[in-house]
Each structure stands twice: as C-alpha cells, then as structure tokens.
Amino acid sequence: MKSVLLLLGISGTTPFLSGCWDRIEITDLAIVTAAAIDKNDNDQIELSVQVFIPSSISSGGGGQGGGSSQGGGAVTTLVRYEKGSNISDALSKLQSKLPRKVFWGHCKIFVFGEKLAKEGIREQLDFLLRHPQPREKANVYVSKGKAKPILESLPPLENYSGEVLRELSDLHIGMLVTMQDLDEMLTGIPQAAALPFVKILPPEKGQTKLQGIPYIAGTAVFKKDKMTGMMTEKETRGLLWLRDEVESYTVTIKPKGVKGEISLSPVSAKVKIIPQIINEKWRLSVKVITDGAVIQNGTNLNLSNPKSLNAAERAYQKDIEKRIKMAFLNTQHKKADILGLGKDFYRKYPKQFNKVDNHWDEIFAEMEVEVDVAAHIRRQGYINKPAGLSEEEVKDK
Amino acid sequence: MEKGKISSLQMAFMMYPTIVATAILGVPSITAKYAKTDLWLSPILASLIGYATVYIAYKLHKLYPKQTVIQFSEQIIGRIPGKILGFLFLFFYIPITGQILRSYGEYIVDSFLVKTPISVVMASMILLCAFIVRGGIEVLGRAAQLFVPVFIIPILLLIILLGPDLEFKNIFPILGNGIMPPIKGSIVPGGWFSEFFLMIFLLPFLTDMKKGMKYGMRTVFAVMMTLVVVNLIVLFVLGSTTSTKNYPLMNVSRYISFADFFEHLESAIMAVWIVGAFVKISVFYYAAALGTAQWLNLSDYRPVVWPIGILIVEFSFWSYPSAMDVSRFDIIAFPFYGVLMQTLIPLLLLVIAVVKRNRQRKKGSNSS
16 A cells, blocks of 8 residues: 555656656757847847758758759758847747747857947847856857848858858957857956957859858957947957967068068967056066968078078067057057956056056056067978079078 | 764765855855955855854754754753744744745746746755655765765866866956955855854764764865865856856856867756755755754654645745845845854853853862
8 A cells, every 4th residue: 555655656746857847849949040139220129030940951961962052052041030129029029920939049149230239239238148048158249230141141161151150260260259258348347348340251243142151350349338440350360469369370471681471370379468567657568479380482581591590580570569569559549458458457456457447448548568579480391492493593591 | 853873974965065055056156246356265264154163063062962952952041041042043944944945946947947837846846855854864864975976076077177268367366455355255155154053953863973073174174165166167267247147157067168069068067956955955954844843842853844844835935025035135134144043142052051061060069
C-alpha cells in the first residue's frame, strides 16, 4: 500500500519537471539573426528583424548549390519590419505578423540607423539590455542612412547579411564593439563611444539590386548616446593601433631616397598606453613594439643588407608614428574620448582625475601625446632580393 | 527529537551553499554600488562578522552542548524572556526563509521561466525541501555533501572559460577613494555572513564536536574566497557596469564564447546553481522547523514541517510586492536585522551566560 502511494506521489510530481508553462518547441520560434533599428521622419521607431527560415536548409540540402537561383544561394532569411513608439511597441506589432514567437537569443547583430544614432540610442539600448534574451556578446553597428537595407541585402558568399557583418568584425578590420562594450563606454568614465559604421557595397552591373554586400567603412563617434561624427577607414585603423586591436594587418611604407614601396604583412603589435601627469600637465605616452614580415618589395633595396634593412625599418617606424598621431589628433578634435583614456588616467591618478571629472573632455582635447615606436622587420619571405632585378640594379646602400 | 548525527565536514558542506548560493547572485552588484572597483575587498572585511559569529555560536554551544539557541536562551535569561526571544528568532528565520524563497523565485521567473507563475516555482521548491527536512539532518547533510562539489565546479569552469574576456586592468585604481567605499560595501555582505549563526542548530548533532569550530572557520574562509573570486570575475568582465546589473553573475556566464560554438552556457551553469539554492533553503527550513518544535516543547519536529512550509510560502508573498522590494530589503534592512538577530543578540546571550556561570562558580566556592 505504502509503495503504491509513493509511486503515485512520484508520478504526481512529473508535471513539474517539464516546466510546462514555458515549454517552447523549436518549431514555434522565429529565430532572429540580426535586427535593425531605425527612426523615421515621424519620430517613430522602425524595427526590422531578419528571421531565419529553417526549412530553407533542412529541405533544400545540397540541392540548392547548383540550383536555378543565379549567383546568390537560396534565400535563407526573411526580413519583416514594423513601426512603433519604441522597440517593444514595434515588436508587439511585428509579432502579430509572424506566426512564430520572436526569439532574440541567437541575434548577434544589432544595427542602428544613422538618424536614430544622431538623436540618441539610450532609450532603445535599455530594451536590449533589460530583456533577458538579447546577448551582451552581440555586435553593435551604425549604418549609413537607414539600417533596414543592410538586413535585406542578399550576399552571395554567406547565408545571410548578418553573418557577413559578424565575420568581418571577427577579422578585426574595423572596430569590434559588443553590447557589453557599448554599455561600458556609455556608463563609464569616458561618456563617449565608438561603433563600427556600416555601408552597403553597391552591386556590380547586371546583378540584382539586393546583392549588395554590407561592409565596415569606418567608425561612428558617439558623445554620450548621440552620434556626433565619424572617422574614415584610414583613421579607424589608427584607432585600432591605439586600442591595441591590430590583427592581420598590412602596412605599406615608402623608404626615403628610393623609388617604390615596401609592404609588410602580417604585422603584429604590442601597444602600451601610459598616462602621465607631469607638473600638473596631462600627457600621454604611447609605447609601441611592432613586428612585420615583408610581403612585397617594390624598391631596389636589398633587405638582406643591414643598412637597407635599417632604412626600411626607419620608414616603418615613422609610418606607424604618423598613423597613431593622426588618429589621436582626430579623436581630440572631436572632443570625444572614444579611446577610454579617461579610464586609464583614473586608474593611475584617481585623486587628480576626480578633480577634473566634469571637464575631462577639455583636458583630453588639449593633452599632449608622445609616441615611441620600436619597429622591426623580422622576415622577408621566400626570396632575398627584389624580384626581377639584376645583381647590379639591386642597391645595397 | 533529532536522532541523526552528522560529521563536521558535512556541516561545512551544508553551511557553504547556505551563504554562497544567494550571495554570488546579488552581492557583486550591491558591493559595486558602494565600493566601485574595490568591490573585491568588501567580502574580506565582511567575513570578520562571519568569524565572530562562528566564534560566538561555538562558545554558546560549548556552554550548552546538547541544546539549540531556542532551548538554552530559556536557561540563560529565564523562562518567559527566553520564550519571547525564542519567538523572535522563529519570527526571524521563517520570514527570512520566505525571503530567500522569493528571491530564488524572482530570479528564475525573471530569467528563465518567464510565463510560469512564481507560486508554482516556489511551491515546487518548498515541497522538495520539505521532503528533505522531514528526512532529518543526516539526509540533509549527505545531500549537501553530494551536491556542493557539483555546485562549485561551474564556478571554476566559469573562470577558465572566461579567460580570454577578462580585463584585468579593471581592478585599478586600488583604494582610489580611500578605505571608506569598501567598508560601506562590506555592510551588505556582512548580513550574509551573519547567517553562519545557523550553525547553532547543527552543532548539537555533530559526531566530532571538537572540530566544529575549526570547520566553521574554514567554511567562513571558503565563502570569503568564493565571494572575492566571483566579485573579481564580475569586475573583470563587466567593469563599470557591474552595479547596474541585477544578477551580474548571470550576465557574466552569458558572456562565455569559446571558439565560436561553445557558448550559451548560462542555463547549464544556472541549473546547477539551483542545487545550491536548494541546500540553502533546506538548511533554513530545517532550522525553522526544529526551532519551532523545540519552542513548543514537542517530542518530534516532523509534524510541524508541512505547516511551516506553508507559512514560508505565505511569508514570501506577504512580505514583498515586487522583485525591487526583495532586493531593497536585502540592501537596507537585512544587513542590520540579520547582524542584530544572529550576531549581536547571541553575543549578548554569551556575555550573560558567562557572567552567570562565573557568579555561580563563585557562589559555589564561597559556600563550600
């Protein structure tokens, strides 16, 4: 009798095990792969989501590769959009147009439209940080013009446009900013942020309109939560040097006194930023140690010779110095501490920093910078003389 | 009343999750609010309360080896005041158990089971705890021994998997604003450390009583180290945003991304965390049930387990209208309430008991 009761009791608890109220089958989910948030002219928020179509992969299988759809593979995502007074309002309207429940857990890309970025992203960011589904590790971007076309584009190489952006970010070509980074930049000391700026590469002639590819074309500069300016691709690279994010990078230099250029790749770098306060003067010392391997030598310098190697290294060093100085002057000019230097100063000089906390922007804008680069060329590839030159033409210097 | 026996190691395994389980969820955020980058110093300062509480509990236990606080307070300050104090203790532990249950429920509903009614989440947990409490202290001790290693492993795993994301620079400046911020930050975890007084309900059942103090102190140290490590990880990953998160450890575990495919691990880590919460609630529940039975002079505590379970669930609803109020209670009221009930009043009891005993001894030597 007792064992029967026990058995009944145990089986009575099984409904609790499944968490039945929150049971969601994967076939009931609309998995968002990327989202774009725009502001239209009526000051309404437009939320566009790129939703993954599961059947496009499961039923198509290998057949779609050589299929009829010319160029770009089969469509694996669909884009829906809806207007509303804020994201959650737009989302609830959007939900009524999707047969499956919107699921943010796999959304790795959030793109803010330019207009929204200029008017402030704080309100919308609150939703993304508060909602339990969107992830801190998701990448955040700002688009030129509206953000929706970026989701709509059908890149030929990847399955969907969100994946393109993510892969590009992983290559460290532009800045890589996650939601957590953005939150930290905005709530922390600098009160300024930088987000990668995305454009669409227009499609070649003859391709369909949607086959443009989004790519990272610089950096959007934010003061507080409002976009105030932007930096070009070249300036962004200098920024990457200062942030010590240089990876798989090519540097092309022009040594003095000879014709042609030398390219170095890959270049690796260690960057140390040392804040200093000397005699009440705030200054920054940047120490860089960088190594490179020659990948192309268009000059007539014989790099096996220490003298010419030295000349090349000096040019290398000058080039890096110039890049870093330019990027720094550029951020100073914008009066936005997107490098988070305030944090570095606070870490080293908390007392002095607390005194100038409220006019840090001005101090930052007037700060002096000293760049100290140690540049070395370590390898020269498979040939030891410039190609296509006879012995006499090669200059040993 | 309770015939089971546990070893002092089992007691340590019961006490560890009793403090840590909820502390690792909320404490990083609360201490960050006051101590900023020095949040890792706060648990070290707060642990002093833990050491003091263990010392007081052990000394009281040595004076009255076979009794819990409910019983010996009658002997120390007299029958009626002792009963009143006993009632105050019960009126402390039962609602606090409700509060723990509520914060467990709020956390689960907030982050995982969004649509499940919170009453179901809490009632199923208390049902499970009731079974283990009825099973007696031996069952509880062995369950703790079994579960605690499982509970600790994810924390270690977290450190390894987060390796690439740790920004060690976030720790600077150390003591940039003086020593005051970490002291302020230590007040709240101090409330958690005062919960070590629950040992007084376990000490009478130890097989090796002499080791009770040693293992108690070791547990305080282990809890302190855990909180320091957790606070540091959170600081290294979240930086200045730590204080804005409700459950920073959750955000941190979501941040794991290893080689692009080893990610979204938070549900696994948090499923294991529930095991810790289960031990915590069970220990509190056990103390409340045993204390109530002793207060009523019952011969067995098992009949009161179910009614107290219902009371706990009711208290978890009655006391707080929202999740914000639960955490407000944790920050504003509990550090003082907890330390008062679990450290200061026992200290007072100890002083009275020692003075009384000395006087008796003097009287004894005078009359002889």
